Every structure is written in structure tokens, then in C-alpha cells.
Amino acid sequence: MLTVIEKLSILADAAKYDASCASSGTAKRHSVGKSGLGSTEGMGICHAYTPDGRCISLLKVLLTNFCIFDCRYCINRSSSNVKRARFTPAELVKLTLDFYKRNYIEGLFLSSGIIQSPDYTMEQLVEVARSLRQDHGFRGYIHLKTIAEADPALIQKAGLYADRLSVNIELPTEKGLKAYAPEKTGQTIRKAMGDVKQGIVAQKEARRGRLLKKAAVPKFVPGGQSTQMIVGADQANDIDIITTSTKLYKGYQLRRVYYSAYSPIPDASSDLPPIRPPLLREHRLYQADWMFRFYGFSPMEIGASTSKGMLDLDIDPKLSWALKHREWFPVDVNKADQTQLLRVPGLGPLSVKRILSARRVTTLRLQDIGKMTLSLKKILPFIETLDWSPGGLTDMENLRARFTPAPQQMSLFA
Amino acid sequence: MKIIQLSSETDFEGWRQVAKLLWYHHISPQNVMWRGPSTAQGLFDQAEDIRWRGKITSRASLTVPRQFIALAKRAICHQDENRFDKLYQLFWRLQKSPRLLENASDRDVSWLLACDKAIRRDVHKMHAFVRFRKVGEDQAGREQFAAWFEPTHYIVGLATPFFRRRFPNMDWVIVTPYQTAIWNGEDLTFGPGGQKSDIPKNDAIEDQWRTYFSSIFNPARLKVKAMTSEMPKKYWHNLPEADLIPSLIATAQDRELKMQTDAVTTPHPLAAHLKAKQKAVS
Numbered sequence: 001m002l003t004v005i006e007k008l009s010i011l012a013d014a015a016k017y018d019a020s021c022a023s024s025g026t027a028k029r030h031s032v033g034k035s036g037l038g039s040t041e042g043m044g045i046c047h048a049y050t051p052d053g054r055c056i057s058l059l060k061v062l063l064t065n066f067c068i069f070d071c072r073y074c075i076n077r078s079s080s081n082v083k084r085a086r087f088t089p090a091e092l093v094k095l096t097l098d099f100y101k102r103n104y105i106e107g108l109f110l111s112s113g114i115i116q117s118p119d120y121t122m123e124q125l126v127e128v129a130r131s132l133r134q135d136h137g138f139r140g141y142i143h144l145k146t147i148a149e150a151d152p153a154l155i156q157k158a159g160l161y162a163d164r165l166s167v168n169i170e171l172p173t174e175k176g177l178k179a180y181a182p183e184k185t186g187q188t189i190r191k192a193m194g195d196v197k198q199g200i201v202a203q204k205e206a207r208r209g210r211l212l213k214k215a216a217v218p219k220f221v222p223g224g225q226s227t228q229m230i231v232g233a234d235q236a237n238d239i240d241i242i243t244t245s246t247k248l249y250k251g252y253q254l255r256r257v258y259y260s261a262y263s264p265i266p267d268a269s270s271d272l273p274p275i276r277p278p279l280l281r282e283h284r285l286y287q288a289d290w291m292f293r294f295y296g297f298s299p300m301e302i303g304a305s306t307s308k309g310m311l312d313l314d315i316d317p318k319l320s321w322a323l324k325h326r327e328w329f330p331v332d333v334n335k336a337d338q339t340q341l342l343r344v345p346g347l348g349p350l351s352v353k354r355i356l357s358a359r360r361v362t363t364l365r366l367q368d369i370g371k372m373t374l375s376l377k378k379i380l381p382f383i384e385t386l387d388w389s390p391g392g393l394t395d396m397e398n399l400r401a402r403f404t405p406a407p408q409q410m411s412l413f414a
Numbered sequence: 415m416k417i418i419q420l421s422s423e424t425d426f427e428g429w430r431q432v433a434k435l436l437w438y439h440h441i442s443p444q445n446v447m448w449r450g451p452s453t454a455q456g457l458f459d460q461a462e463d464i465r466w467r468g469k470i471t472s473r474a475s476l477t478v479p480r481q482f483i484a485l486a487k488r489a490i491c492h493q494d495e496n497r498f499d500k501l502y503q504l505f506w507r508l509q510k511s512p513r514l515l516e517n518a519s520d521r522d523v524s525w526l527l528a529c530d531k532a533i534r535r536d537v538h539k540m541h542a543f544v545r546f547r548k549v550g551e552d553q554a555g556r557e558q559f560a561a562w563f564e565p566t567h568y569i570v571g572l573a574t575p576f577f578r579r580r581f582p583n584m585d586w587v588i589v590t591p592y593q594t595a596i597w598n599g600e601d602l603t604f605g606p607g608g609q610k611s612d613i614p615k616n617d618a619i620e621d622q623w624r625t626y627f628s629s630i631f632n633p634a635r636l637k638v639k640a641m642t643s644e645m646p647k648k649y650w651h652n653l654p655e656a657d658l659i660p661s662l663i664a665t666a667q668d669r670e671l672k673m674q675t676d677a678v679t680t681p682h683p684l685a686a687h688l689k690a691k692q693k694a695v696s
Contacts, residue, residue: 053640368519
């Protein structure tokens with residue numbers, strides 16, 4: 001019989017390949033004047049950081065790492081020889097409450113290997129969430145994994161307790177899934193996403209259709225649904241990944257798509273590359289993701305500035321786009337509209353907001369812009385101010401070289 | 415030169431009242447010095463008796479944008495010794511140019527915005543890094559917790575209502591060097607500061623938490639700077655998990671290498687068994 005600590009070390013280790021740890025953007029709740037405990041206030045909180053630079057916001061564990069599937073990239077695949085363990089729902093409930101009361105976490109992110117059947121597994125996950133909410137009045141954040149092929153009725157039930165549901169697409173192409181996750185298909189994963197979306201849509205309609213404004217409609221996954229794609233395990237390129245993301249954002253109203261650099265796992269399968277995780281590539285994909293979600297770029301535009309389907313690793317994708325579209329620049333910060341300003345490399349939504357506000361009361365000089373952005377050097381070739389014009393700099397042939405890291409000296413002893 | 419002594423480090427109401435009086439008496443920022451309880455005193459400084467205020471005769475309107483009040487309430491919690499003076503300077507200028515705050519490139523405004531950002535961050539970090547230890551339970555079984563925390567700015571008053579909203583059904587105290595916050599189920603009150611030794615030395619759950627912290631770390635993704643920029647070392651000595659960090663960093667490379675070079679093992683027989691079973695079904 002394993003102790004709770006032994007189980008925790010196995011089942012947290014097995015959960016760390018899921019990138020999501022978000023606890024933000026759900027309904028606001030507090031416990032004043034009620035029994036129980038917990039609150040959510042919109043902003044997520046990272047309670048600790050591990051030396052991989054990732055935040056700990058939630059207790060991220062598996063119910064069990066026993067699994068009847070044999071997905072090649074997964075540490076829990078049935079053919080792996082890793083140690084196995086299983087929590088009881090009661091153990092998980094206690095662990096979550098104990099951690100929460102000490103202010104270690106914002107809540108629970110519970111996933112699981114598939115045991116017996118998808119329905120049985122999903123029932124177990126739902127039971128943990130139900131007990132936290134109903135038996136203990138827990139108002140912290142709960143993220144549950146949607147198990148593909150589980151009964152839609154169970155998914156509807158999960159959505160009433162959870163702030164977020166997610167099912168991971170894992171590989172961006174059907175070909176990749178076939179090769180590396182033989183028991184999974186894009187179709188069943190998308191079906192599970194569709195079930196969640198349906199719940200979200202139904203809840204919105206119920207809100208709209210109620211007779212009294214005060215009538216309460218039960219909340220269904222107020223933190224939305226998300227998914228994850230593994231980067232670098234199969235042959236898919238960045239365009240494949242971005243295309244799949246765009247489809248998922250549109251088709252299933254996803255709140256987030258996470259990109260997770262394929263990382264070597266203990267007792268790895270022989271048909272996967274023993275590589276260092278492609279962290280920079282993962283970072284560029286997140287930047288591209290932000291470009292089409294917050295900066296008004298279309299995925300087509302991002303695709304057009306890749307080479308052989310891959311984003312430039314040396315410079316960020318927004319700068320890469322700007323270098324290929326010099327005709328857009330320089331942009332006059334005293335006249336340009338929001339859309340134009342957002343396309344300037346080095347200006348984010350906050351600096352743009354500040355520029356638009358400041359120029360109502362003053363005419364901006366370079367020095368003023370310097371106070372509103374972190375990277376004046378980066379934006380110089382792309383803007384005009386009252387006292388600055390880049391002249392020939394914008395169209396300079398080797399402009400890219402100003403932004404790329406200096407070439408590294410070859411080691412004499414390599 | 416008028417010298418104004420405020421009663422606490424975050425005495426916003428006191429600051430606001432005196433600021434109004436000073437303005438009515440046309441006393442410009444250059445002619446006032448503000449002090450909090452901990453401001454170093456000059457040898458011959460004599461704080462102004464606030465009774466000089468007398469009667470206000472001017473009926474000129476005195477307004478500031480609502481946004482300024484919200485910003486100033488936070489900025490007054492900053493450890494900057496000159497914060498009261500700088501706030502009065504802004505208050506003074508706002509009377510002549512009411513739209514001053516829209517210009518983020520102005521020197522005083524950018525100071526205010528930077529203060530606001532620093533305070534928000536400090537509050538956020540307090541919400542994140544307070545670690546409660548269980549003290550016990552009262553006769554009715556109500557749990558009691560205590561924590562020691564060292565904020566950078568004077569933010570206990572700003573940051574602790576959060577814990578009331580989250581944990582109203584347990585008793586807790588948060589002790590800091592300059593102020594202690596106490597929640598007893600009915601009122602959130604503030605007392606003088608204390609020491610780390612005022613709270614329990616350990617908690618039975620900390621071993622589980624430390625196990626979790628080590629296990630969720632992925633050695634193949636080592637990125638120390640990304641960690642320290644969000645969890646600066648100044649917080650580490652009060653975090654029960656932080657002393658694990660050096661050894662996690664030191665062993666990361668070897669652990670990663672081992673995962674890559676370990677010989678591939680024979681697939682667990684369960685996989686073949688499951689596959690056969692699945693084939694039989696379909």
C-alpha cells in the first residue's frame with residue numbers, strides 16, 4: 001500500500017506534461033457569509049515557480065496513471081514500465097483542501113489515465129469535483145479533463161462543477177495521431193470538445209431566454225475549455241499547428257490552445273526522438289497565437305512569413321512580419337489608428353492604449369515613447385514622432401541583422 | 415517651510431485633508447515637507463501643528479479625477495520616502511491641468527503609474543506567497559492558521575481583505591515586520607508588527623507540498639531565470655519549498671541525460687494483452 005506522499009510523487013510526476021495551469025477568467029466567487037471556503041477573483045494567482053520557470057497555480061495530478069491506451073509520447077502509456085498508483089477520490093479531496101487552506105494553490109487540475117472505460121474514468125473525476133463543491137463548499141478553481149468518448153451526460157455534469165474542461169488534441173494532424181496514438185482519433189477528440197461547446201451554448205441561450213433577470217442559470221464551465229498540442233514529437237510543422245489551432249478556436253470556442261514542447265520522458269518509447277524539448281519553437285508558437293488573438297493578424301498573414309512552414313526562431317513572428325512588409329512603415333504614432341499601432345514591433349496592447357490616451361493631451365516625441373515601451377531600439381525603424389523619422393532605416397537591406405543574436409563563436413574544442 | 419507629520423505610513427485620509435487645506439492657503443509643493451512615522455528627521459525640524467489650519471475662507475472648487483484618488487490610495491503604500499510630497503505635487507498640478515493623468519509620459523504621472531504597478535505587484539505576490547501554518551482548532555473545531563510575510567511596501571491593509579473573502583471560516587493571523595492582520599471570523603483588525611518566531615515552526619502538510627513541488631518540476635525544461643523573475647530570491651526564506659530549488663537545479667542535467675540515454679525497456683506485457691483484447695472486440 002503506497003502512502004499519500006508516494007502516490008503524490010508518482011501522480012504529480014505523471015501530470016507535469018500538461019502545460020495548462022491557468023486559474024484565471026472564471027466567474028467571481030467568495031465565501032463571506034457562507035459556509036465552506038474559497039474564492040476566485042478573475043485574475044489567476046501563481047503560488048510558486050519551479051526551476052523550469054513554470055508556475056504552480058493548481059494542484060495538478062492524475063487520479064491514476066494506469067492507462068489502457070498506448071500513446072507513444074505519453075509517460076502513462078500501457079507499454080511503459082513506470083511505477084503505477086491510484087488515488088481514491090477521498091484522498092484527492094483532502095489533499096486539495098489541505099493545500100488550499102495553507103494558500104499553496106488556487107485549486108485542482110485533475111486528469112487521469114483511462115481505466116476500465118471512458119465512462120468509469122469520467123465518473124471518478126466528476127465525483128472528486130462533486131465532493132469538493134457539495135460536501136465541502138469549495139469555491140476555488142477546478143479544472144477537469146474531459147475524457148474522450150465519455151457519455152455526454154457525464155460531461156454535462158462535470159461542467160456544472162468545473163471552472164474549466166479540457167481535452168487534449170495532442171498531435172496537430174490526423175496522420176500524427178494514427179502513428180503515435182493508435183487508440184485515439186481526431187474525430188472522437190473533437191466530439192468531446194463539441195459536447196462541451198454544446199453545454200456552453202445551451203447555458204448562454206438559457207440566460208438569454210429567462211423571463212426574470214434575477215433568475216439564476218446554473219453556470220457551465222465559466223472558465224471555458226482549452227486543449228493542448230505537443231510540439232516536436234511528430235513531423236507536423238508550424239503551419240500545421242497554427243491551422244489546427246485556428247480551426248479549434250473557431251469551431252469549438254476554445255479559450256486557450258496550449259503548446260507543449262515534446263520533452264523526453266522516463267522509459268521513453270523507441271520511436272520518439274530523444275531530443276531536448278524545442279522550447280524556443282514553443283515560445284514562437286505562443287507569440288503567433290497571440291498575434292491572431294490580440295493583434296489583429298490573420299493566420300494567413302502569419303503563415304506567409306514562415307519559411308518551409310516554420311516560424312523564424314531568431315526573431316519573433318511580429319517582427320518577422322514587419323520586416324517582410326516594410327511598405328506599412330514608418331507608422332506615425334501621433335496619427336495612426338489602433339490597428340496600425342498594434343502592428344508595430346515592440347508595441348503591445350498596453351503601450352498602444354497609453355499612446356492613444358497621451359496624444360489627446362500632447363504631441364508625442366521619441367522620449368515620450370521611450371517611457372511607454374520597453375524596447376525603444378526595436379521600434380525605431382518602424383515609427384515616426386514629432387522629432388524622429390527613421391529615414392532610410394526602415395528600408396535598410398540588412399535591417400534584420402540588427403535584431404538577430406550575434407553569431408556564436410565556434411568552440412575550438414568542439 | 416511647513417512640515418506635516420502624518421499619523422501612519424499609509425494615512426491617506428490625513429494626507430487628503432491636509433492637502434486640501436494647503437491648497438486653500440496657496441501653499442505650493444516647494445514650501446511643504448511631508449513626513450510619515452518612519453521618515454528620518456532633520457535636527458531642527460519641528461513638525462507643523464496642524465491646528466494652524468484655521469478657517470477655510472475660499473470657496474473655490476477643489477476637485478481631482480476619481481482615477482487619481484484610486485491611484486493615490488495605492489501609491490501612498492509605497493516605500494518611497496517622498497511619496498507624500500510627490501502626491502501633493504500631482505494634486506497641485508491637477509488643479510491647473512485636470513487632464514494631466516492622461517499623459518503617461520509626464521514625469522510625475524509616470525512616477526505615479528510606476529508606484530501603482532509596484533504596489534499591485536507586491537499585493538499580488540503577497541496573495542501568492544503567504545504560507546499558512548496550522549496552529550490548532552478551537553473547541554468548536556474551527557481551524558486556526560498563522561503566517562509570517564515580509565512585503566516590500568506598506569500593503570498589509572490593501573492585501574489582507576483578499577484572505578477574508580477566501581477563508582472567512584477559519585481564524586488566521588498574518589504577521590509582518592510593520593503590521594499584523596488578525597481575522598477572528600467577524601472583524602479584520604490590524605495591530606503592531608511582529609517576528610517570524612511568532613508563528614509555528616512547521617506544519618504537517620508541508621512534506622506533501624514539498625513532494626509536490628519536486629515532482630511537478632520538469633528537469634528537461636530548466637529555465638532558472640524565468641523562475642527568479644517571478645519568484646525573486648527575497649521571498650525564498652519564507653517559502654517552505656524554496657530550499658529544494660538548488661538541488662533540483664543541480665541534478666536537472668543528469669536527470670535529463672539519463673532519460674535520453676537509458677536503454678529502451680521491453681514493453682510492459684499489459685500493452686500486448688490490451689491490444690489483443692481490443693482486436694477481439696472489433
